[in-house]
Amino acid sequence: MPAQTYDVIVVGSGNAGFCAATSAKENGASKVLLLEKSPESWAGGNTTFTAGAYRTVFHGLHDVLPLVQNVTPDMADKIDMESYTEQDFMADIQRVTNNRSDPPLASILVEESNATTKWLAKNGIKFQLSFNRQAYKIGGRQKFWGGMVLSVVDGGKGLTQQHQLNARRRGVEVRYDSPAVRILSNPLGEVVGVTVWQKGSTTYDVLSRGGVILCAGGFEANPSMRAQYLGPGWDLAYVRGTPYNTGDCLRMAINDLKAKSTGNWSGCHSTCWDANAPTDAGDQKLTNQFTKSGYPLGLMFNVDGVRFVDEGLDMRNYTYAKFGREILHQPESIAFQVWDANGTSWLRSEEYADDVVEKIRADTLGGLAEKLRKKGLKNTVAFVASLREYNNAVKAYKQENPNAIFDPSKKDGLSTRCSSGGLQLDKTNWAIPIVKPPFVAVKVTCGVTFTFGGLKIDPETSAVISESTEREIPGLFAAGEMVGGLFYNNYPGGSGLTSGAVFGRKAGRSAAGRSIALNKLATRAAL
The missing domain is CATH 3.90.700.10 (Succinate dehydrogenase/fumarate reductase flavoprotein, catalytic domain)
Known part of the structure; x- marks a missing residue:
C-alpha cells in the first residue's frame, strides 16, 4: 500500500503542536496530520500539567478584558494592573537568563506575544484573569503582580481540551499511540515525512509535501539523558509532567539529520x-x-x-x-x-x-x-x-x-x-x-518540568538549522520545548506556553506555505 501523503505533519500534541496544526490549516494546508506518541488519555504532553498561564505583552487592563470571561464591570473597577511592555518582557527574559537568551529569538517571542494570545482566543482558547495565582487582594483591591495576568480556563487540562476541540473543528487528523521513529528525507536532504510505529510492532510511512514540524518536547522524562546532560543526581528528580517526553525526536533530528543543537543542555x-x-x-x-x-x-x-x-x-x-x-x-x-x-x-x-x-x-x-x-x-x-x-x-x-x-x-x-x-x-x-x-x-x-537544550531554529520561520550548512534543513521545523536558545538556567514564568504558541504558529504558516509553493511547482511541471 502506498504511503499516505499530507500537506503538513506535526509531531506532538502539546500546546505547540496544536498551534502548529491550527496555523497550517488556516494558512492553506488542506490535509494536516498530528502524530502523538502517547495514548489519547495522555494527550497534551506537558501542556496538561501546566497552570495554563501565558506571559504576554499587554497595554493595561483594557487590552486583556476582551479576552477574558471572568471579569464583570464591577470587578474591573477594583483591579490594579500595570501595563507589561515589550521592554519589560525583554528585560525579564535577559535578567533571569543572565543575558544568555538568543536576542533575535527572544525578540520574536516578545514582539508577537500579544498578537498570538489574541489569535489563540479566536481559535477557541478561553482565557481568564489569573486572580488565583497572580493577584492578591489588598485593601479591597485585586493587585496583579509579576507581569503575567492571563491563564486558561481549567488550567492545562482545559487548554489541551480546547486545543483538541479546535483541531476537530478545523479538520486536523490526530493519531494517538503513534510515535514517530524516523524522519524521512530524500537524496537532496529535504525532509519528506516520518516513519510511524503502531501497536503490533509494525511501522508505516507518512509523507508530507510541506514538511514535518517537531513539537515533541524535551528529554525531561528520560532518566539517563537527564543524568547525561543535566548532571549527577538528575536521574532521581521527580517528573512533573508527561512520561512520554523522552528526547526521541531531539536525537533523531541531531543524529540523523545533523540538526544544530543549541541552548542550555545542562539546564x-x-x-x-x-x-x-x-x-x-x-x-x-x-x-x-x-x-x-x-x-x-x-x-x-x-x-x-x-x-x-x-x-x-x-x-x-x-x-x-x-x-x-x-x-x-x-x-x-x-x-x-x-x-x-x-x-x-x-x-x-x-x-x-x-x-x-x-x-x-x-x-x-x-x-x-x-x-x-x-x-x-x-x-x-x-x-x-x-x-x-x-x-x-x-x-x-x-x-x-x-x-x-x-x-x-x-x-x-x-x-x-x-x-x-x-x-x-x-x-x-x-x-x-x-x-x-x-x-x-x-x-x-x-x-523537573522541561529541559532548556534544543534545536536551533530560524526565528522568523521556525525552520530547523543544519549543523553542517548553517542553513535551514528544507522541510523541517520545530516549536515548543524542542527549541533551544531561549532559556538559560531560569525562565520568566508563563513564557513557555507563549513560546510554544508563537513559534508553533510560525512553523505551521511556514510549512503550509512550503506545501502550497511545491504543489504549484508540481502543477506547472505537469503542464
Whole structure:
C-alpha cells in the first residue's frame, strides 16, 4: 500500500503542536496530520500539567478584558494592573537568563506575544484573569503582580481540551499511540515525512509535501539523558509532567539529520514539588497542584535545619523554575517549607489545601521540629535555632524601619538585613516573623518540568538549522520545548506556553506555505 501523503505533519500534541496544526490549516494546508506518541488519555504532553498561564505583552487592563470571561464591570473597577511592555518582557527574559537568551529569538517571542494570545482566543482558547495565582487582594483591591495576568480556563487540562476541540473543528487528523521513529528525507536532504510505529510492532510511512514540524518536547522524562546532560543526581528528580517526553525526536533530528543543537543542555525548568507526588510522571488528576510555590511567604530548610536560598530574592514567577535545582542539590534532595499562621493565610488553596498536600502542624517551633524529624529532618536543634535567628533579624529590621509594610504583590523590601547586621543568608523581601501558631510545614523535593537544550531554529520561520550548512534543513521545523536558545538556567514564568504558541504558529504558516509553493511547482511541471 502506498504511503499516505499530507500537506503538513506535526509531531506532538502539546500546546505547540496544536498551534502548529491550527496555523497550517488556516494558512492553506488542506490535509494536516498530528502524530502523538502517547495514548489519547495522555494527550497534551506537558501542556496538561501546566497552570495554563501565558506571559504576554499587554497595554493595561483594557487590552486583556476582551479576552477574558471572568471579569464583570464591577470587578474591573477594583483591579490594579500595570501595563507589561515589550521592554519589560525583554528585560525579564535577559535578567533571569543572565543575558544568555538568543536576542533575535527572544525578540520574536516578545514582539508577537500579544498578537498570538489574541489569535489563540479566536481559535477557541478561553482565557481568564489569573486572580488565583497572580493577584492578591489588598485593601479591597485585586493587585496583579509579576507581569503575567492571563491563564486558561481549567488550567492545562482545559487548554489541551480546547486545543483538541479546535483541531476537530478545523479538520486536523490526530493519531494517538503513534510515535514517530524516523524522519524521512530524500537524496537532496529535504525532509519528506516520518516513519510511524503502531501497536503490533509494525511501522508505516507518512509523507508530507510541506514538511514535518517537531513539537515533541524535551528529554525531561528520560532518566539517563537527564543524568547525561543535566548532571549527577538528575536521574532521581521527580517528573512533573508527561512520561512520554523522552528526547526521541531531539536525537533523531541531531543524529540523523545533523540538526544544530543549541541552548542550555545542562539546564532545565525545575520547581518545588510535593515530596509525596509520583516519581516518574505527573498525576493526571492533580497535575500542577503538586507545585509548592508559597516559599516567598515563609522559609525553606534542608534536612540539616539550614536555609539554602533567599526565598524573597524575587517574585515567585522569576524564581520557582530554578529553586527545584537548589533542592535537588541539598542532602537527600528534600526540603521543608515553613510558615506560621500569618503566612499560611496567604497560601493558594490549589497548592496547599488540606486535601492536596500533607501538612505538618505544631503549636511550638520545637514541636514542629520533632514532627519533622519523623519526616526526615536530621538536625532539629539547628532548625529551631535558625528560625529564632531569623525572627530576631526580622525584628531588628522592623525596629529600624517601623513604616515598612508587608505587601506580597511587589518586592516590598522587608528584609533580615539592617545597620546592625543580618543573617548569613538574608531574606530580602517579605521577611515577616514566624511566631504565631499553629506552625505549618510541607515536605518538598525537585520536580523537573522541561529541559532548556534544543534545536536551533530560524526565528522568523521556525525552520530547523543544519549543523553542517548553517542553513535551514528544507522541510523541517520545530516549536515548543524542542527549541533551544531561549532559556538559560531560569525562565520568566508563563513564557513557555507563549513560546510554544508563537513559534508553533510560525512553523505551521511556514510549512503550509512550503506545501502550497511545491504543489504549484508540481502543477506547472505537469503542464
